[in-house]
Amino acid sequence: MSKAMRDAYGEHLAALGKDHPELIVLDADVSSSTKSAVFGKKYPERFFNTGVAEGNLAGVAAGLATCGYHPVINAFSIFLSLKSLDQIRNDICYNSLPVIIGGAYGGLSDSFDGASHQAIEDIAIFRSLPNMEVIVPSDAHQAELALDYAVTRKNPVYIRLNRNEMPDIDTDRDAFFRGEAVKCREGKDVTIAANGITASLAMKAADILAEKGISAEVFSVPFVKPLDAASLLASAEKTGYLVTVEEALLMGGFYSAVAEEAFRKGTKCRVASVGIDDKFGETGPYMDLLAKYGLSGEHIAEVASALIGK
Amino acid sequence: MSDKLSQLLSDPSRKMNARELSYLAACFRETMFTVLHERGTGHWGGASSAAELVTSLYFNRLNIRPDQPDWEDRDRFILSKGHASVNLYTVLANRGYFSTDLLPSFRTLGSILQGHPAMLKVPGVDMSTGALGHGISVAAGMALAAKLSGKKYWTYVLTGEGCLDEGSSWEAMLFAAKYKIKNLVLMIDYNKVQLDGTEDQIMPLEPLADKLRAFGWNVSDGYNGHNTEDILRSFEWMDSDDVWPKAVIYDTIKGKNVSFSEGQNAWHGAKIDDEHYAIGIKELIADKEAKEALL
Numbered sequence: 064m065s066k067a068m069r070d071a072y073g074e075h076l077a078a079l080g081k082d083h084p085e086l087i088v089l090d091a092d093v094s095s096s097t098k099s100a101v102f103g104k105k106y107p108e109r110f111f112n113t114g115v116a117e118g119n120l121a122g123v124a125a126g127l128a129t130c131g132y133h134p135v136i137n138a139f140s141i142f143l144s145l146k147s148l149d150q151i152r153n154d155i156c157y158n159s160l161p162v163i164i165g166g167a168y169g170g171l172s173d174s175f176d177g178a179s180h181q182a183i184e185d186i187a188i189f190r191s192l193p194n195m196e197v198i199v200p201s202d203a204h205q206a207e208l209a210l211d212y213a214v215t216r217k218n219p220v221y222i223r224l225n226r227n228e229m230p231d232i233d234t235d236r237d238a239f240f241r242g243e244a245v246k247c248r249e250g251k252d253v254t255i256a257a258n259g260i261t262a263s264l265a266m267k268a269a270d271i272l273a274e275k276g277i278s279a280e281v282f283s284v285p286f287v288k289p290l291d292a293a294s295l296l297a298s299a300e301k302t303g304y305l306v307t308v309e310e311a312l313l314m315g316g317f318y319s320a321v322a323e324e325a326f327r328k329g330t331k332c333r334v335a336s337v338g339i340d341d342k343f344g345e346t347g348p349y350m351d352l353l354a355k356y357g358l359s360g361e362h363i364a365e366v367a368s369a370l371i372g373k
Numbered sequence: 374m375s376d377k378l379s380q381l382l383s384d385p386s387r388k389m390n391a392r393e394l395s396y397l398a399a400c401f402r403e404t405m406f407t408v409l410h411e412r413g414t415g416h417w418g419g420a421s422s423a424a425e426l427v428t429s430l431y432f433n434r435l436n437i438r439p440d441q442p443d444w445e446d447r448d449r450f451i452l453s454k455g456h457a458s459v460n461l462y463t464v465l466a467n468r469g470y471f472s473t474d475l476l477p478s479f480r481t482l483g484s485i486l487q488g489h490p491a492m493l494k495v496p497g498v499d500m501s502t503g504a505l506g507h508g509i510s511v512a513a514g515m516a517l518a519a520k521l522s523g524k525k526y527w528t529y530v531l532t533g534e535g536c537l538d539e540g541s542s543w544e545a546m547l548f549a550a551k552y553k554i555k556n557l558v559l560m561i562d563y564n565k566v567q568l569d570g571t572e573d574q575i576m577p578l579e580p581l582a583d584k585l586r587a588f589g590w591n592v593s594d595g596y597n598g599h600n601t602e603d604i605l606r607s608f609e610w611m612d613s614d615d616v617w618p619k620a621v622i623y624d625t626i627k628g629k630n631v632s633f634s635e636g637q638n639a640w641h642g643a644k645i646d647d648e649h650y651a652i653g654i655k656e657l658i659a660d661k662e663a664k665e666a667l668l
Contacts (some may be wrong), residue, residue, distance in 0.1 A: 087521070108521075109521070111552070113544070113548050114544075114547065114548070114551075116541075116544035116547070118506075118510070118540070118541035119513075119545045119547075119548050121510075122507050122509075122511050122513075122514065122545065123510050123513050123517065123545070123548065125507075125510075125514060126500070126510065126515040126516075126517070126518065126528075127515070127517060127518050128514075129500065129514075130445070130514075130515055130519070131518070132518055149507070149541075150507055150510065153501065153503065153504045154500070154510075154511055157493075157501050159493070
């Protein structure tokens, strides 16, 4: 286990403040949860708390961004993707402004707070916005890389973060900067493309499948947009089978992004998806909740097994 | 273009006086009305309502360089009521940001002059607007940037009632007051008529000045937003103290200077047909000639 993703994000953002005087960090009264407070403590003159006002949070950031600053806005993913959406679309994306949108408590990770706080539609929403890039890190290291990448960009970047500690994926920095899917395991029978924190679950599924004599090729795919479809679809054509995994609604999310490309390119493979299927989340311990919604190594292995008929 | 107008626009960076501003606004109204008629689409009511305000800013107040629209020390202006785009475009073109020849392309396919202002397309537009209630937040961000970078530029944002119906405007007001953001001015084009009806029918805002004060703003009201002497007085008020942020409320008339459109919500965005154009353009030309005679 590495450190919790939110801690890594907060500490790294504060570290970036030193060499990036253009970074201005804003938060909507959840800075002790998002960990943007670490930056705020270190650089109070470059930190602004808007109160619980996510629309204004994004609008102020747009204004700052037109004047040479690189704002980082922080709040829970659910509220950024819904309450800030009008400003993010019309003020930030339409003008392709450099604003980093740090979505905390993504997916089901605010597990005990229940459906009102669980962002499951954020990926579908943000990937639909022109000029926006969408990154869903798998672990603390990818969260740091996502920030490193985002500060180099001149357009809006959404980083969807997780509240908890997740196992590390070995991610190459240069490949990440090229937006590539990270091949975590070579295989020949089935391809598993895992978005965000589901990468470690996919790795567990590969172990289970290996015991049954099935060789799975596993990718951690942090970039939903732009999507490294070339790597995923080449693997899918090789194995003939593709399973996508995401901690989000299937409708419009990562599965949709991959399926759109596969269909467009006429990729010859059979596809199955693991994610949240047109329903809301609920309260519960995080790993149990993930499992109930199909996000477990066991369930991913079952889906892969059924897909290939072994 | 009349000789008088050509003469005035030969040096558009000169600070125009009240009579000149009044004449310019009348000329611009004539252009706006004609463009809207020719295109058969756009918003006359709110554009006419803001004509003197936007004209006075660009021809008397703003520290800008039209030949260098991205000059980083320029004053910023955000037309939060973006549907008055034809007003902004007419003023920007005449101020020298782009050719007035482009104005007839308003709202046509491929034109830079989008239905609502788009900052990546039009030189001089500091922020794309259209979705109401965004301007004050964006202006607060721009003014905050000036504070952070030690720059002296001012940021002005113009709203109508529609923007003030939006909750995000009040979020922005709380924020600007909390940080006492300097050199930030909210100008309210208070014509008291919205799309569906009058402001008191749709969403009463009174007592507006008291509300703004309660939100922590330094407020001045009671100006006639069509009287350029009044507008210049409001500019003097903006310079009179160092209490921030500042808001100015201008009483205006929607669809100003065309008899059938004054104060009529139906003329928020109605198409100006030939019959109405014939009536309106006569009135606007008469108004322009009366103001020209006063120069």
